Every structure is written in C-alpha cells, then in structure tokens.
Amino acid sequence: MSEFEVSEKGYYGRFGGAYVPEMLFPNVEELRENYLEIIAQPDFIEEFDSLLKDYVGRPTPLYFAKRLSSHFQTNIYLKREDLCHTGAHKVNNTVGQILLAKKLGKKKIIAETGAGQHGVATATVCALMGMDCTIFMGEVDIKRQAPNVQRMRMLGAKVTPAISGSKTLKDATNEAIRYWINNPSDTHYIIGSAIGPHPYPDLVTRFQSVISKEIKWQLKEKTGSENPDYVLACIGGGSNAAGTFYHFLDNKNVKIIGAEAAGKGINSGFSAATLKLGTMGVIHSCKTLLMQTADGQITEPHSISAGLDYPGIGPLHAHLYESGRGTFFSITDDEAMQAGLMLSRVEGIIPAIETAHAIAALENLKAKSLETVVVSLSGRGDKDLATYQSYFNL
Ligand SMILES: *Cc1c(COP(=O)(O)O)cnc(C)c1O
Numbered sequence: 001m002s003e004f005e006v007s008e009k010g011y012y013g014r015f016g017g018a019y020v021p022e023m024l025f026p027n028v029e030e031l032r033e034n035y036l037e038i039i040a041q042p043d044f045i046e047e048f049d050s051l052l053k054d055y056v057g058r059p060t061p062l063y064f065a066k067r068l069s070s071h072f073q074t075n076i077y078l079k080r081e082d083l084c085h086t087g088a089h090k091v092n093n094t095v096g097q098i099l100l101a102k103k104l105g106k107k108k109i110i111a112e113t114g115a116g117q118h119g120v121a122t123a124t125v126c127a128l129m130g131m132d133c134t135i136f137m138g139e140v141d142i143k144r145q146a147p148n149v150q151r152m153r154m155l156g157a158k159v160t161p162a163i164s165g166s167k168t169l170k171d172a173t174n175e176a177i178r179y180w181i182n183n184p185s186d187t188h189y190i191i192g193s194a195i196g197p198h199p200y201p202d203l204v205t206r207f208q209s210v211i212s213k214e215i216k217w218q219l220k221e222k223t224g225s226e227n228p229d230y231v232l233a234c235i236g237g238g239s240n241a242a243g244t245f246y247h248f249l250d251n252k253n254v255k256i257i258g259a260e261a262a263g264k265g266i267n268s269g270f271s272a273a274t275l276k277l278g279t280m281g282v283i284h285s286c287k288t289l290l291m292q293t294a295d296g297q298i299t300e301p302h303s304i305s306a307g308l309d310y311p312g313i314g315p316l317h318a319h320l321y322e323s324g325r326g327t328f329f330s331i332t333d334d335e336a337m338q339a340g341l342m343l344s345r346v347e348g349i350i351p352a353i354e355t356a357h358a359i360a361a362l363e364n365l366k367a368k369s370l371e372t373v374v375v376s377l378s379g380r381g382d383k384d385l386a387t388y389q390s391y392f393n394l
Helices: 022-039 042-056 066-072 088-101 117-129 141-145 145-152 171-181 200-208 210-223 239-248 313-322 333-347 353-363 382-392
Strands: 062-064 076-077 108-113 132-138 158-162 188-189 232-233 255-263 277-285 286-289 325-331 371-377
Touching: 022 042, 022 088, 022 171, 022 200, 042 088, 062 210, 066 076, 066 088, 066 255, 066 333, 076 132, 088 117, 088 188, 088 200, 088 239, 088 286, 108 171, 108 200, 108 232, 117 132, 117 145, 117 333, 117 353, 132 141, 141 158, 158 171, 158 325, 171 188, 200 239, 200 313, 210 239, 210 371, 232 239, 232 353, 239 255, 239 313, 255 286, 255 313, 255 333, 255 353, 286 325, 313 325, 325 333, 325 353, 353 371, 353 382
Parallel strands: 076 371, 108 132, 108 188, 132 158, 232 255, 232 371, 255 325
Antiparallel strands: 062 076, 277 286
16 A cells, blocks of 8 residues: 555554544544445446536646746646636535535535635535535634625525634634534535545545546646656645645655745744644644644644635645655745736736745746646636735736
C-alpha cells in the first residue's frame, strides 16, 4: 500500500485519526464501516460519474495558458475547476457525499461553512436531491458573506447562525457537531474539505481525485506524457490540492507543490500559514498541524481569502510536508492579489483569491523552460470582485 494512502486506522504518517466525542462515535463509525463498499458499488459509480458529467460539467478543460507560460518561461496548464457548476471544485465532493448519504438511508443534510462556498455547494446538491438542508454559519460570517447566504436561502437551505465564541467557522463547526449528536440516525454531515475525523479526509480526497484522474489523460493527449514535472494547488483544508495530487503521489518524478496563505506575512501575527507556524494538536476531531498558543488555544487565523482562512490543515498535507514529499510556499495577501490581477489581464481568467495564491507560487517555483506545470484553478473570482475592487481601487 502507498505510504500516502490513509492507513486502516485513519492515519497519514503521524496525522489523522478520529478524535471524536464519545456521543459522535456511532455516526463516524457507521460512515467508516460503509464508505469504501458503497463508493465501489457499480450503481454508485454510474450515478456519480453521470452527475459529474451532466450536472457539474466534467471533464473540466485542461488549458494550455500560452501567455502565462511565456511570462514564467515554462509550460503551464490550468485545470479549470472554476468552470464547475457553482464556480469551484467543492461541488465534486458534495455530489459524492449526498449520494453516499442517500445510500446510508439519511433524510437530512447538515454542513458548516465559513465563507459560504461549501454551504452553497451543499445547498445545491440538497436541492438537486430534494433533501432537507441546514447550514451552520457564524453570525459574523453571515453578515460578511451576505451574497452566499442569499444563494443558500434561494436554494432552499436553512441557514442557522452560530452565536457562541468568535461567531465564525469553528463555532459553526461546534454547532454542526452538536446537532449531529442529537440527530444521529437520519442526518449526514457533509464536511467540505480534506479534514475532520477519519474517514472524511480520505472520503473527500477520493471524490476530488477525479481532478488528477482527468489531468493524466488530458495531459497525455496534449503532450504525449501523462505526468507533468509539477502539480500545484492552493491549500485551505486541502481538498482541491488532495484531488490534484492524488494520482501523482507515488510518482516521485512529479513534484508536489502547495501554496498556503501567509496573510500579512508569516511573522506578522496575521497569517494562516499552518505548515510553517503550526504544531501538533487536534482540530475538528483530527490530529494535525495547527496554529495554537503554547497552552493549546487555537490562534485566530488571517487571510484575505476566506477559503484559506483556516488554522489547521488536512492530515495528508501535514504528512506530505513532514515527509518532504511536498514543497509548500507561503503566499502573502499582497502576492496573491497581484497574481489574481495578473492572471485576469494575461489570460482573461479572473481567479478566486484562494486560487490566486497558487498562481503567485509560480514565481517561487522557477520551473525551467522545458518543464510542465499543472495548476489547479480551484475557483472563479466573481465572489471576490468587491475585494479585488477595493484593493486595486478599480
Ligand atoms: C474553499 C476553497 C478553497 C480551499 O479549500 P480546499 O479544501 O483547500 O481546496 C480553495 N479554492 C476555492 C475556490 C475554494 O472555494
């Protein structure tokens, strides 16, 4: 078995596991016992593939970015997850999880959301399947992310404010977990990134692995080789990155590159550079690197992009970092914003600010002129226009 596959007990190296409250154990155990068997069933695969094709719009293009390539003096291909229905890769996972929930006989779906992107992707598939949907969201985030709250409500979801603590993502997560404990039999909890208790990181990675599966045949068609020299993705919790890396993990000739958010700078006190600043701890029921004080209080993260503004990181990426299999750059808010503007002007593609972190990392990469780089274009920038506009005074 690959050293980058999750172990029987749910670990990648030292990271992962399921540190759940005892009352949640039956829910997580039900999922763990059934997920591999269900997602391998022929009718599951058929329905998943057909929805990815006709509803999500897959395969997404692998686009040779000519002007961007000449700017960086290398060969850059953009994997266009921004062209997925709802505008980002997150829907690959929510489609998979709602089909799994139906197989488990669940009637209701819950999810937590920070920026609202995962909430929208979850509300979307609940509408598609006619399932009852409750999204937990911090009261502060509900105010900050009004357009996404409106989208969720338009789609028929109930948006429930979390009013404890800092009233942001971690408080919304606590609310979702509390609800799940009280409604174990009829409810499935859709986690939106490659985080949380085992089996979630593996489950989400498998659903997102369609990204690298497509890259392989698309790149072969375009270059004659299915393996690039580099694969590059931004990392919040790590789902688009996990999907982009997955089918290359065991091929050491393919260099794996991640871009995390340095916010105002790694040492500024306003950052989300989890790998550089994090230490071992437990967050969202998972043992991983996280930003915390010496006595174990989780540090409030900062990033200009809401999707990377997370104090932890998925256990697979913590392992890629620690084992040296992956190289990770910390990209500041300013670097990301400049890269977002550059991609817009050079290719006519306005990226999400999360994605712009991956574009900015091309600068650090210094790939050679004959080399090939595949970048995960995780999402489109429509949601970020107000931030771009005020930053650049457009
Ligand atoms: C949510 C989001 C991310 C970060 O999440 P991952 O799980 O790390 O992929 C990145 N890009 C976009 C466009 C997002 O919406």
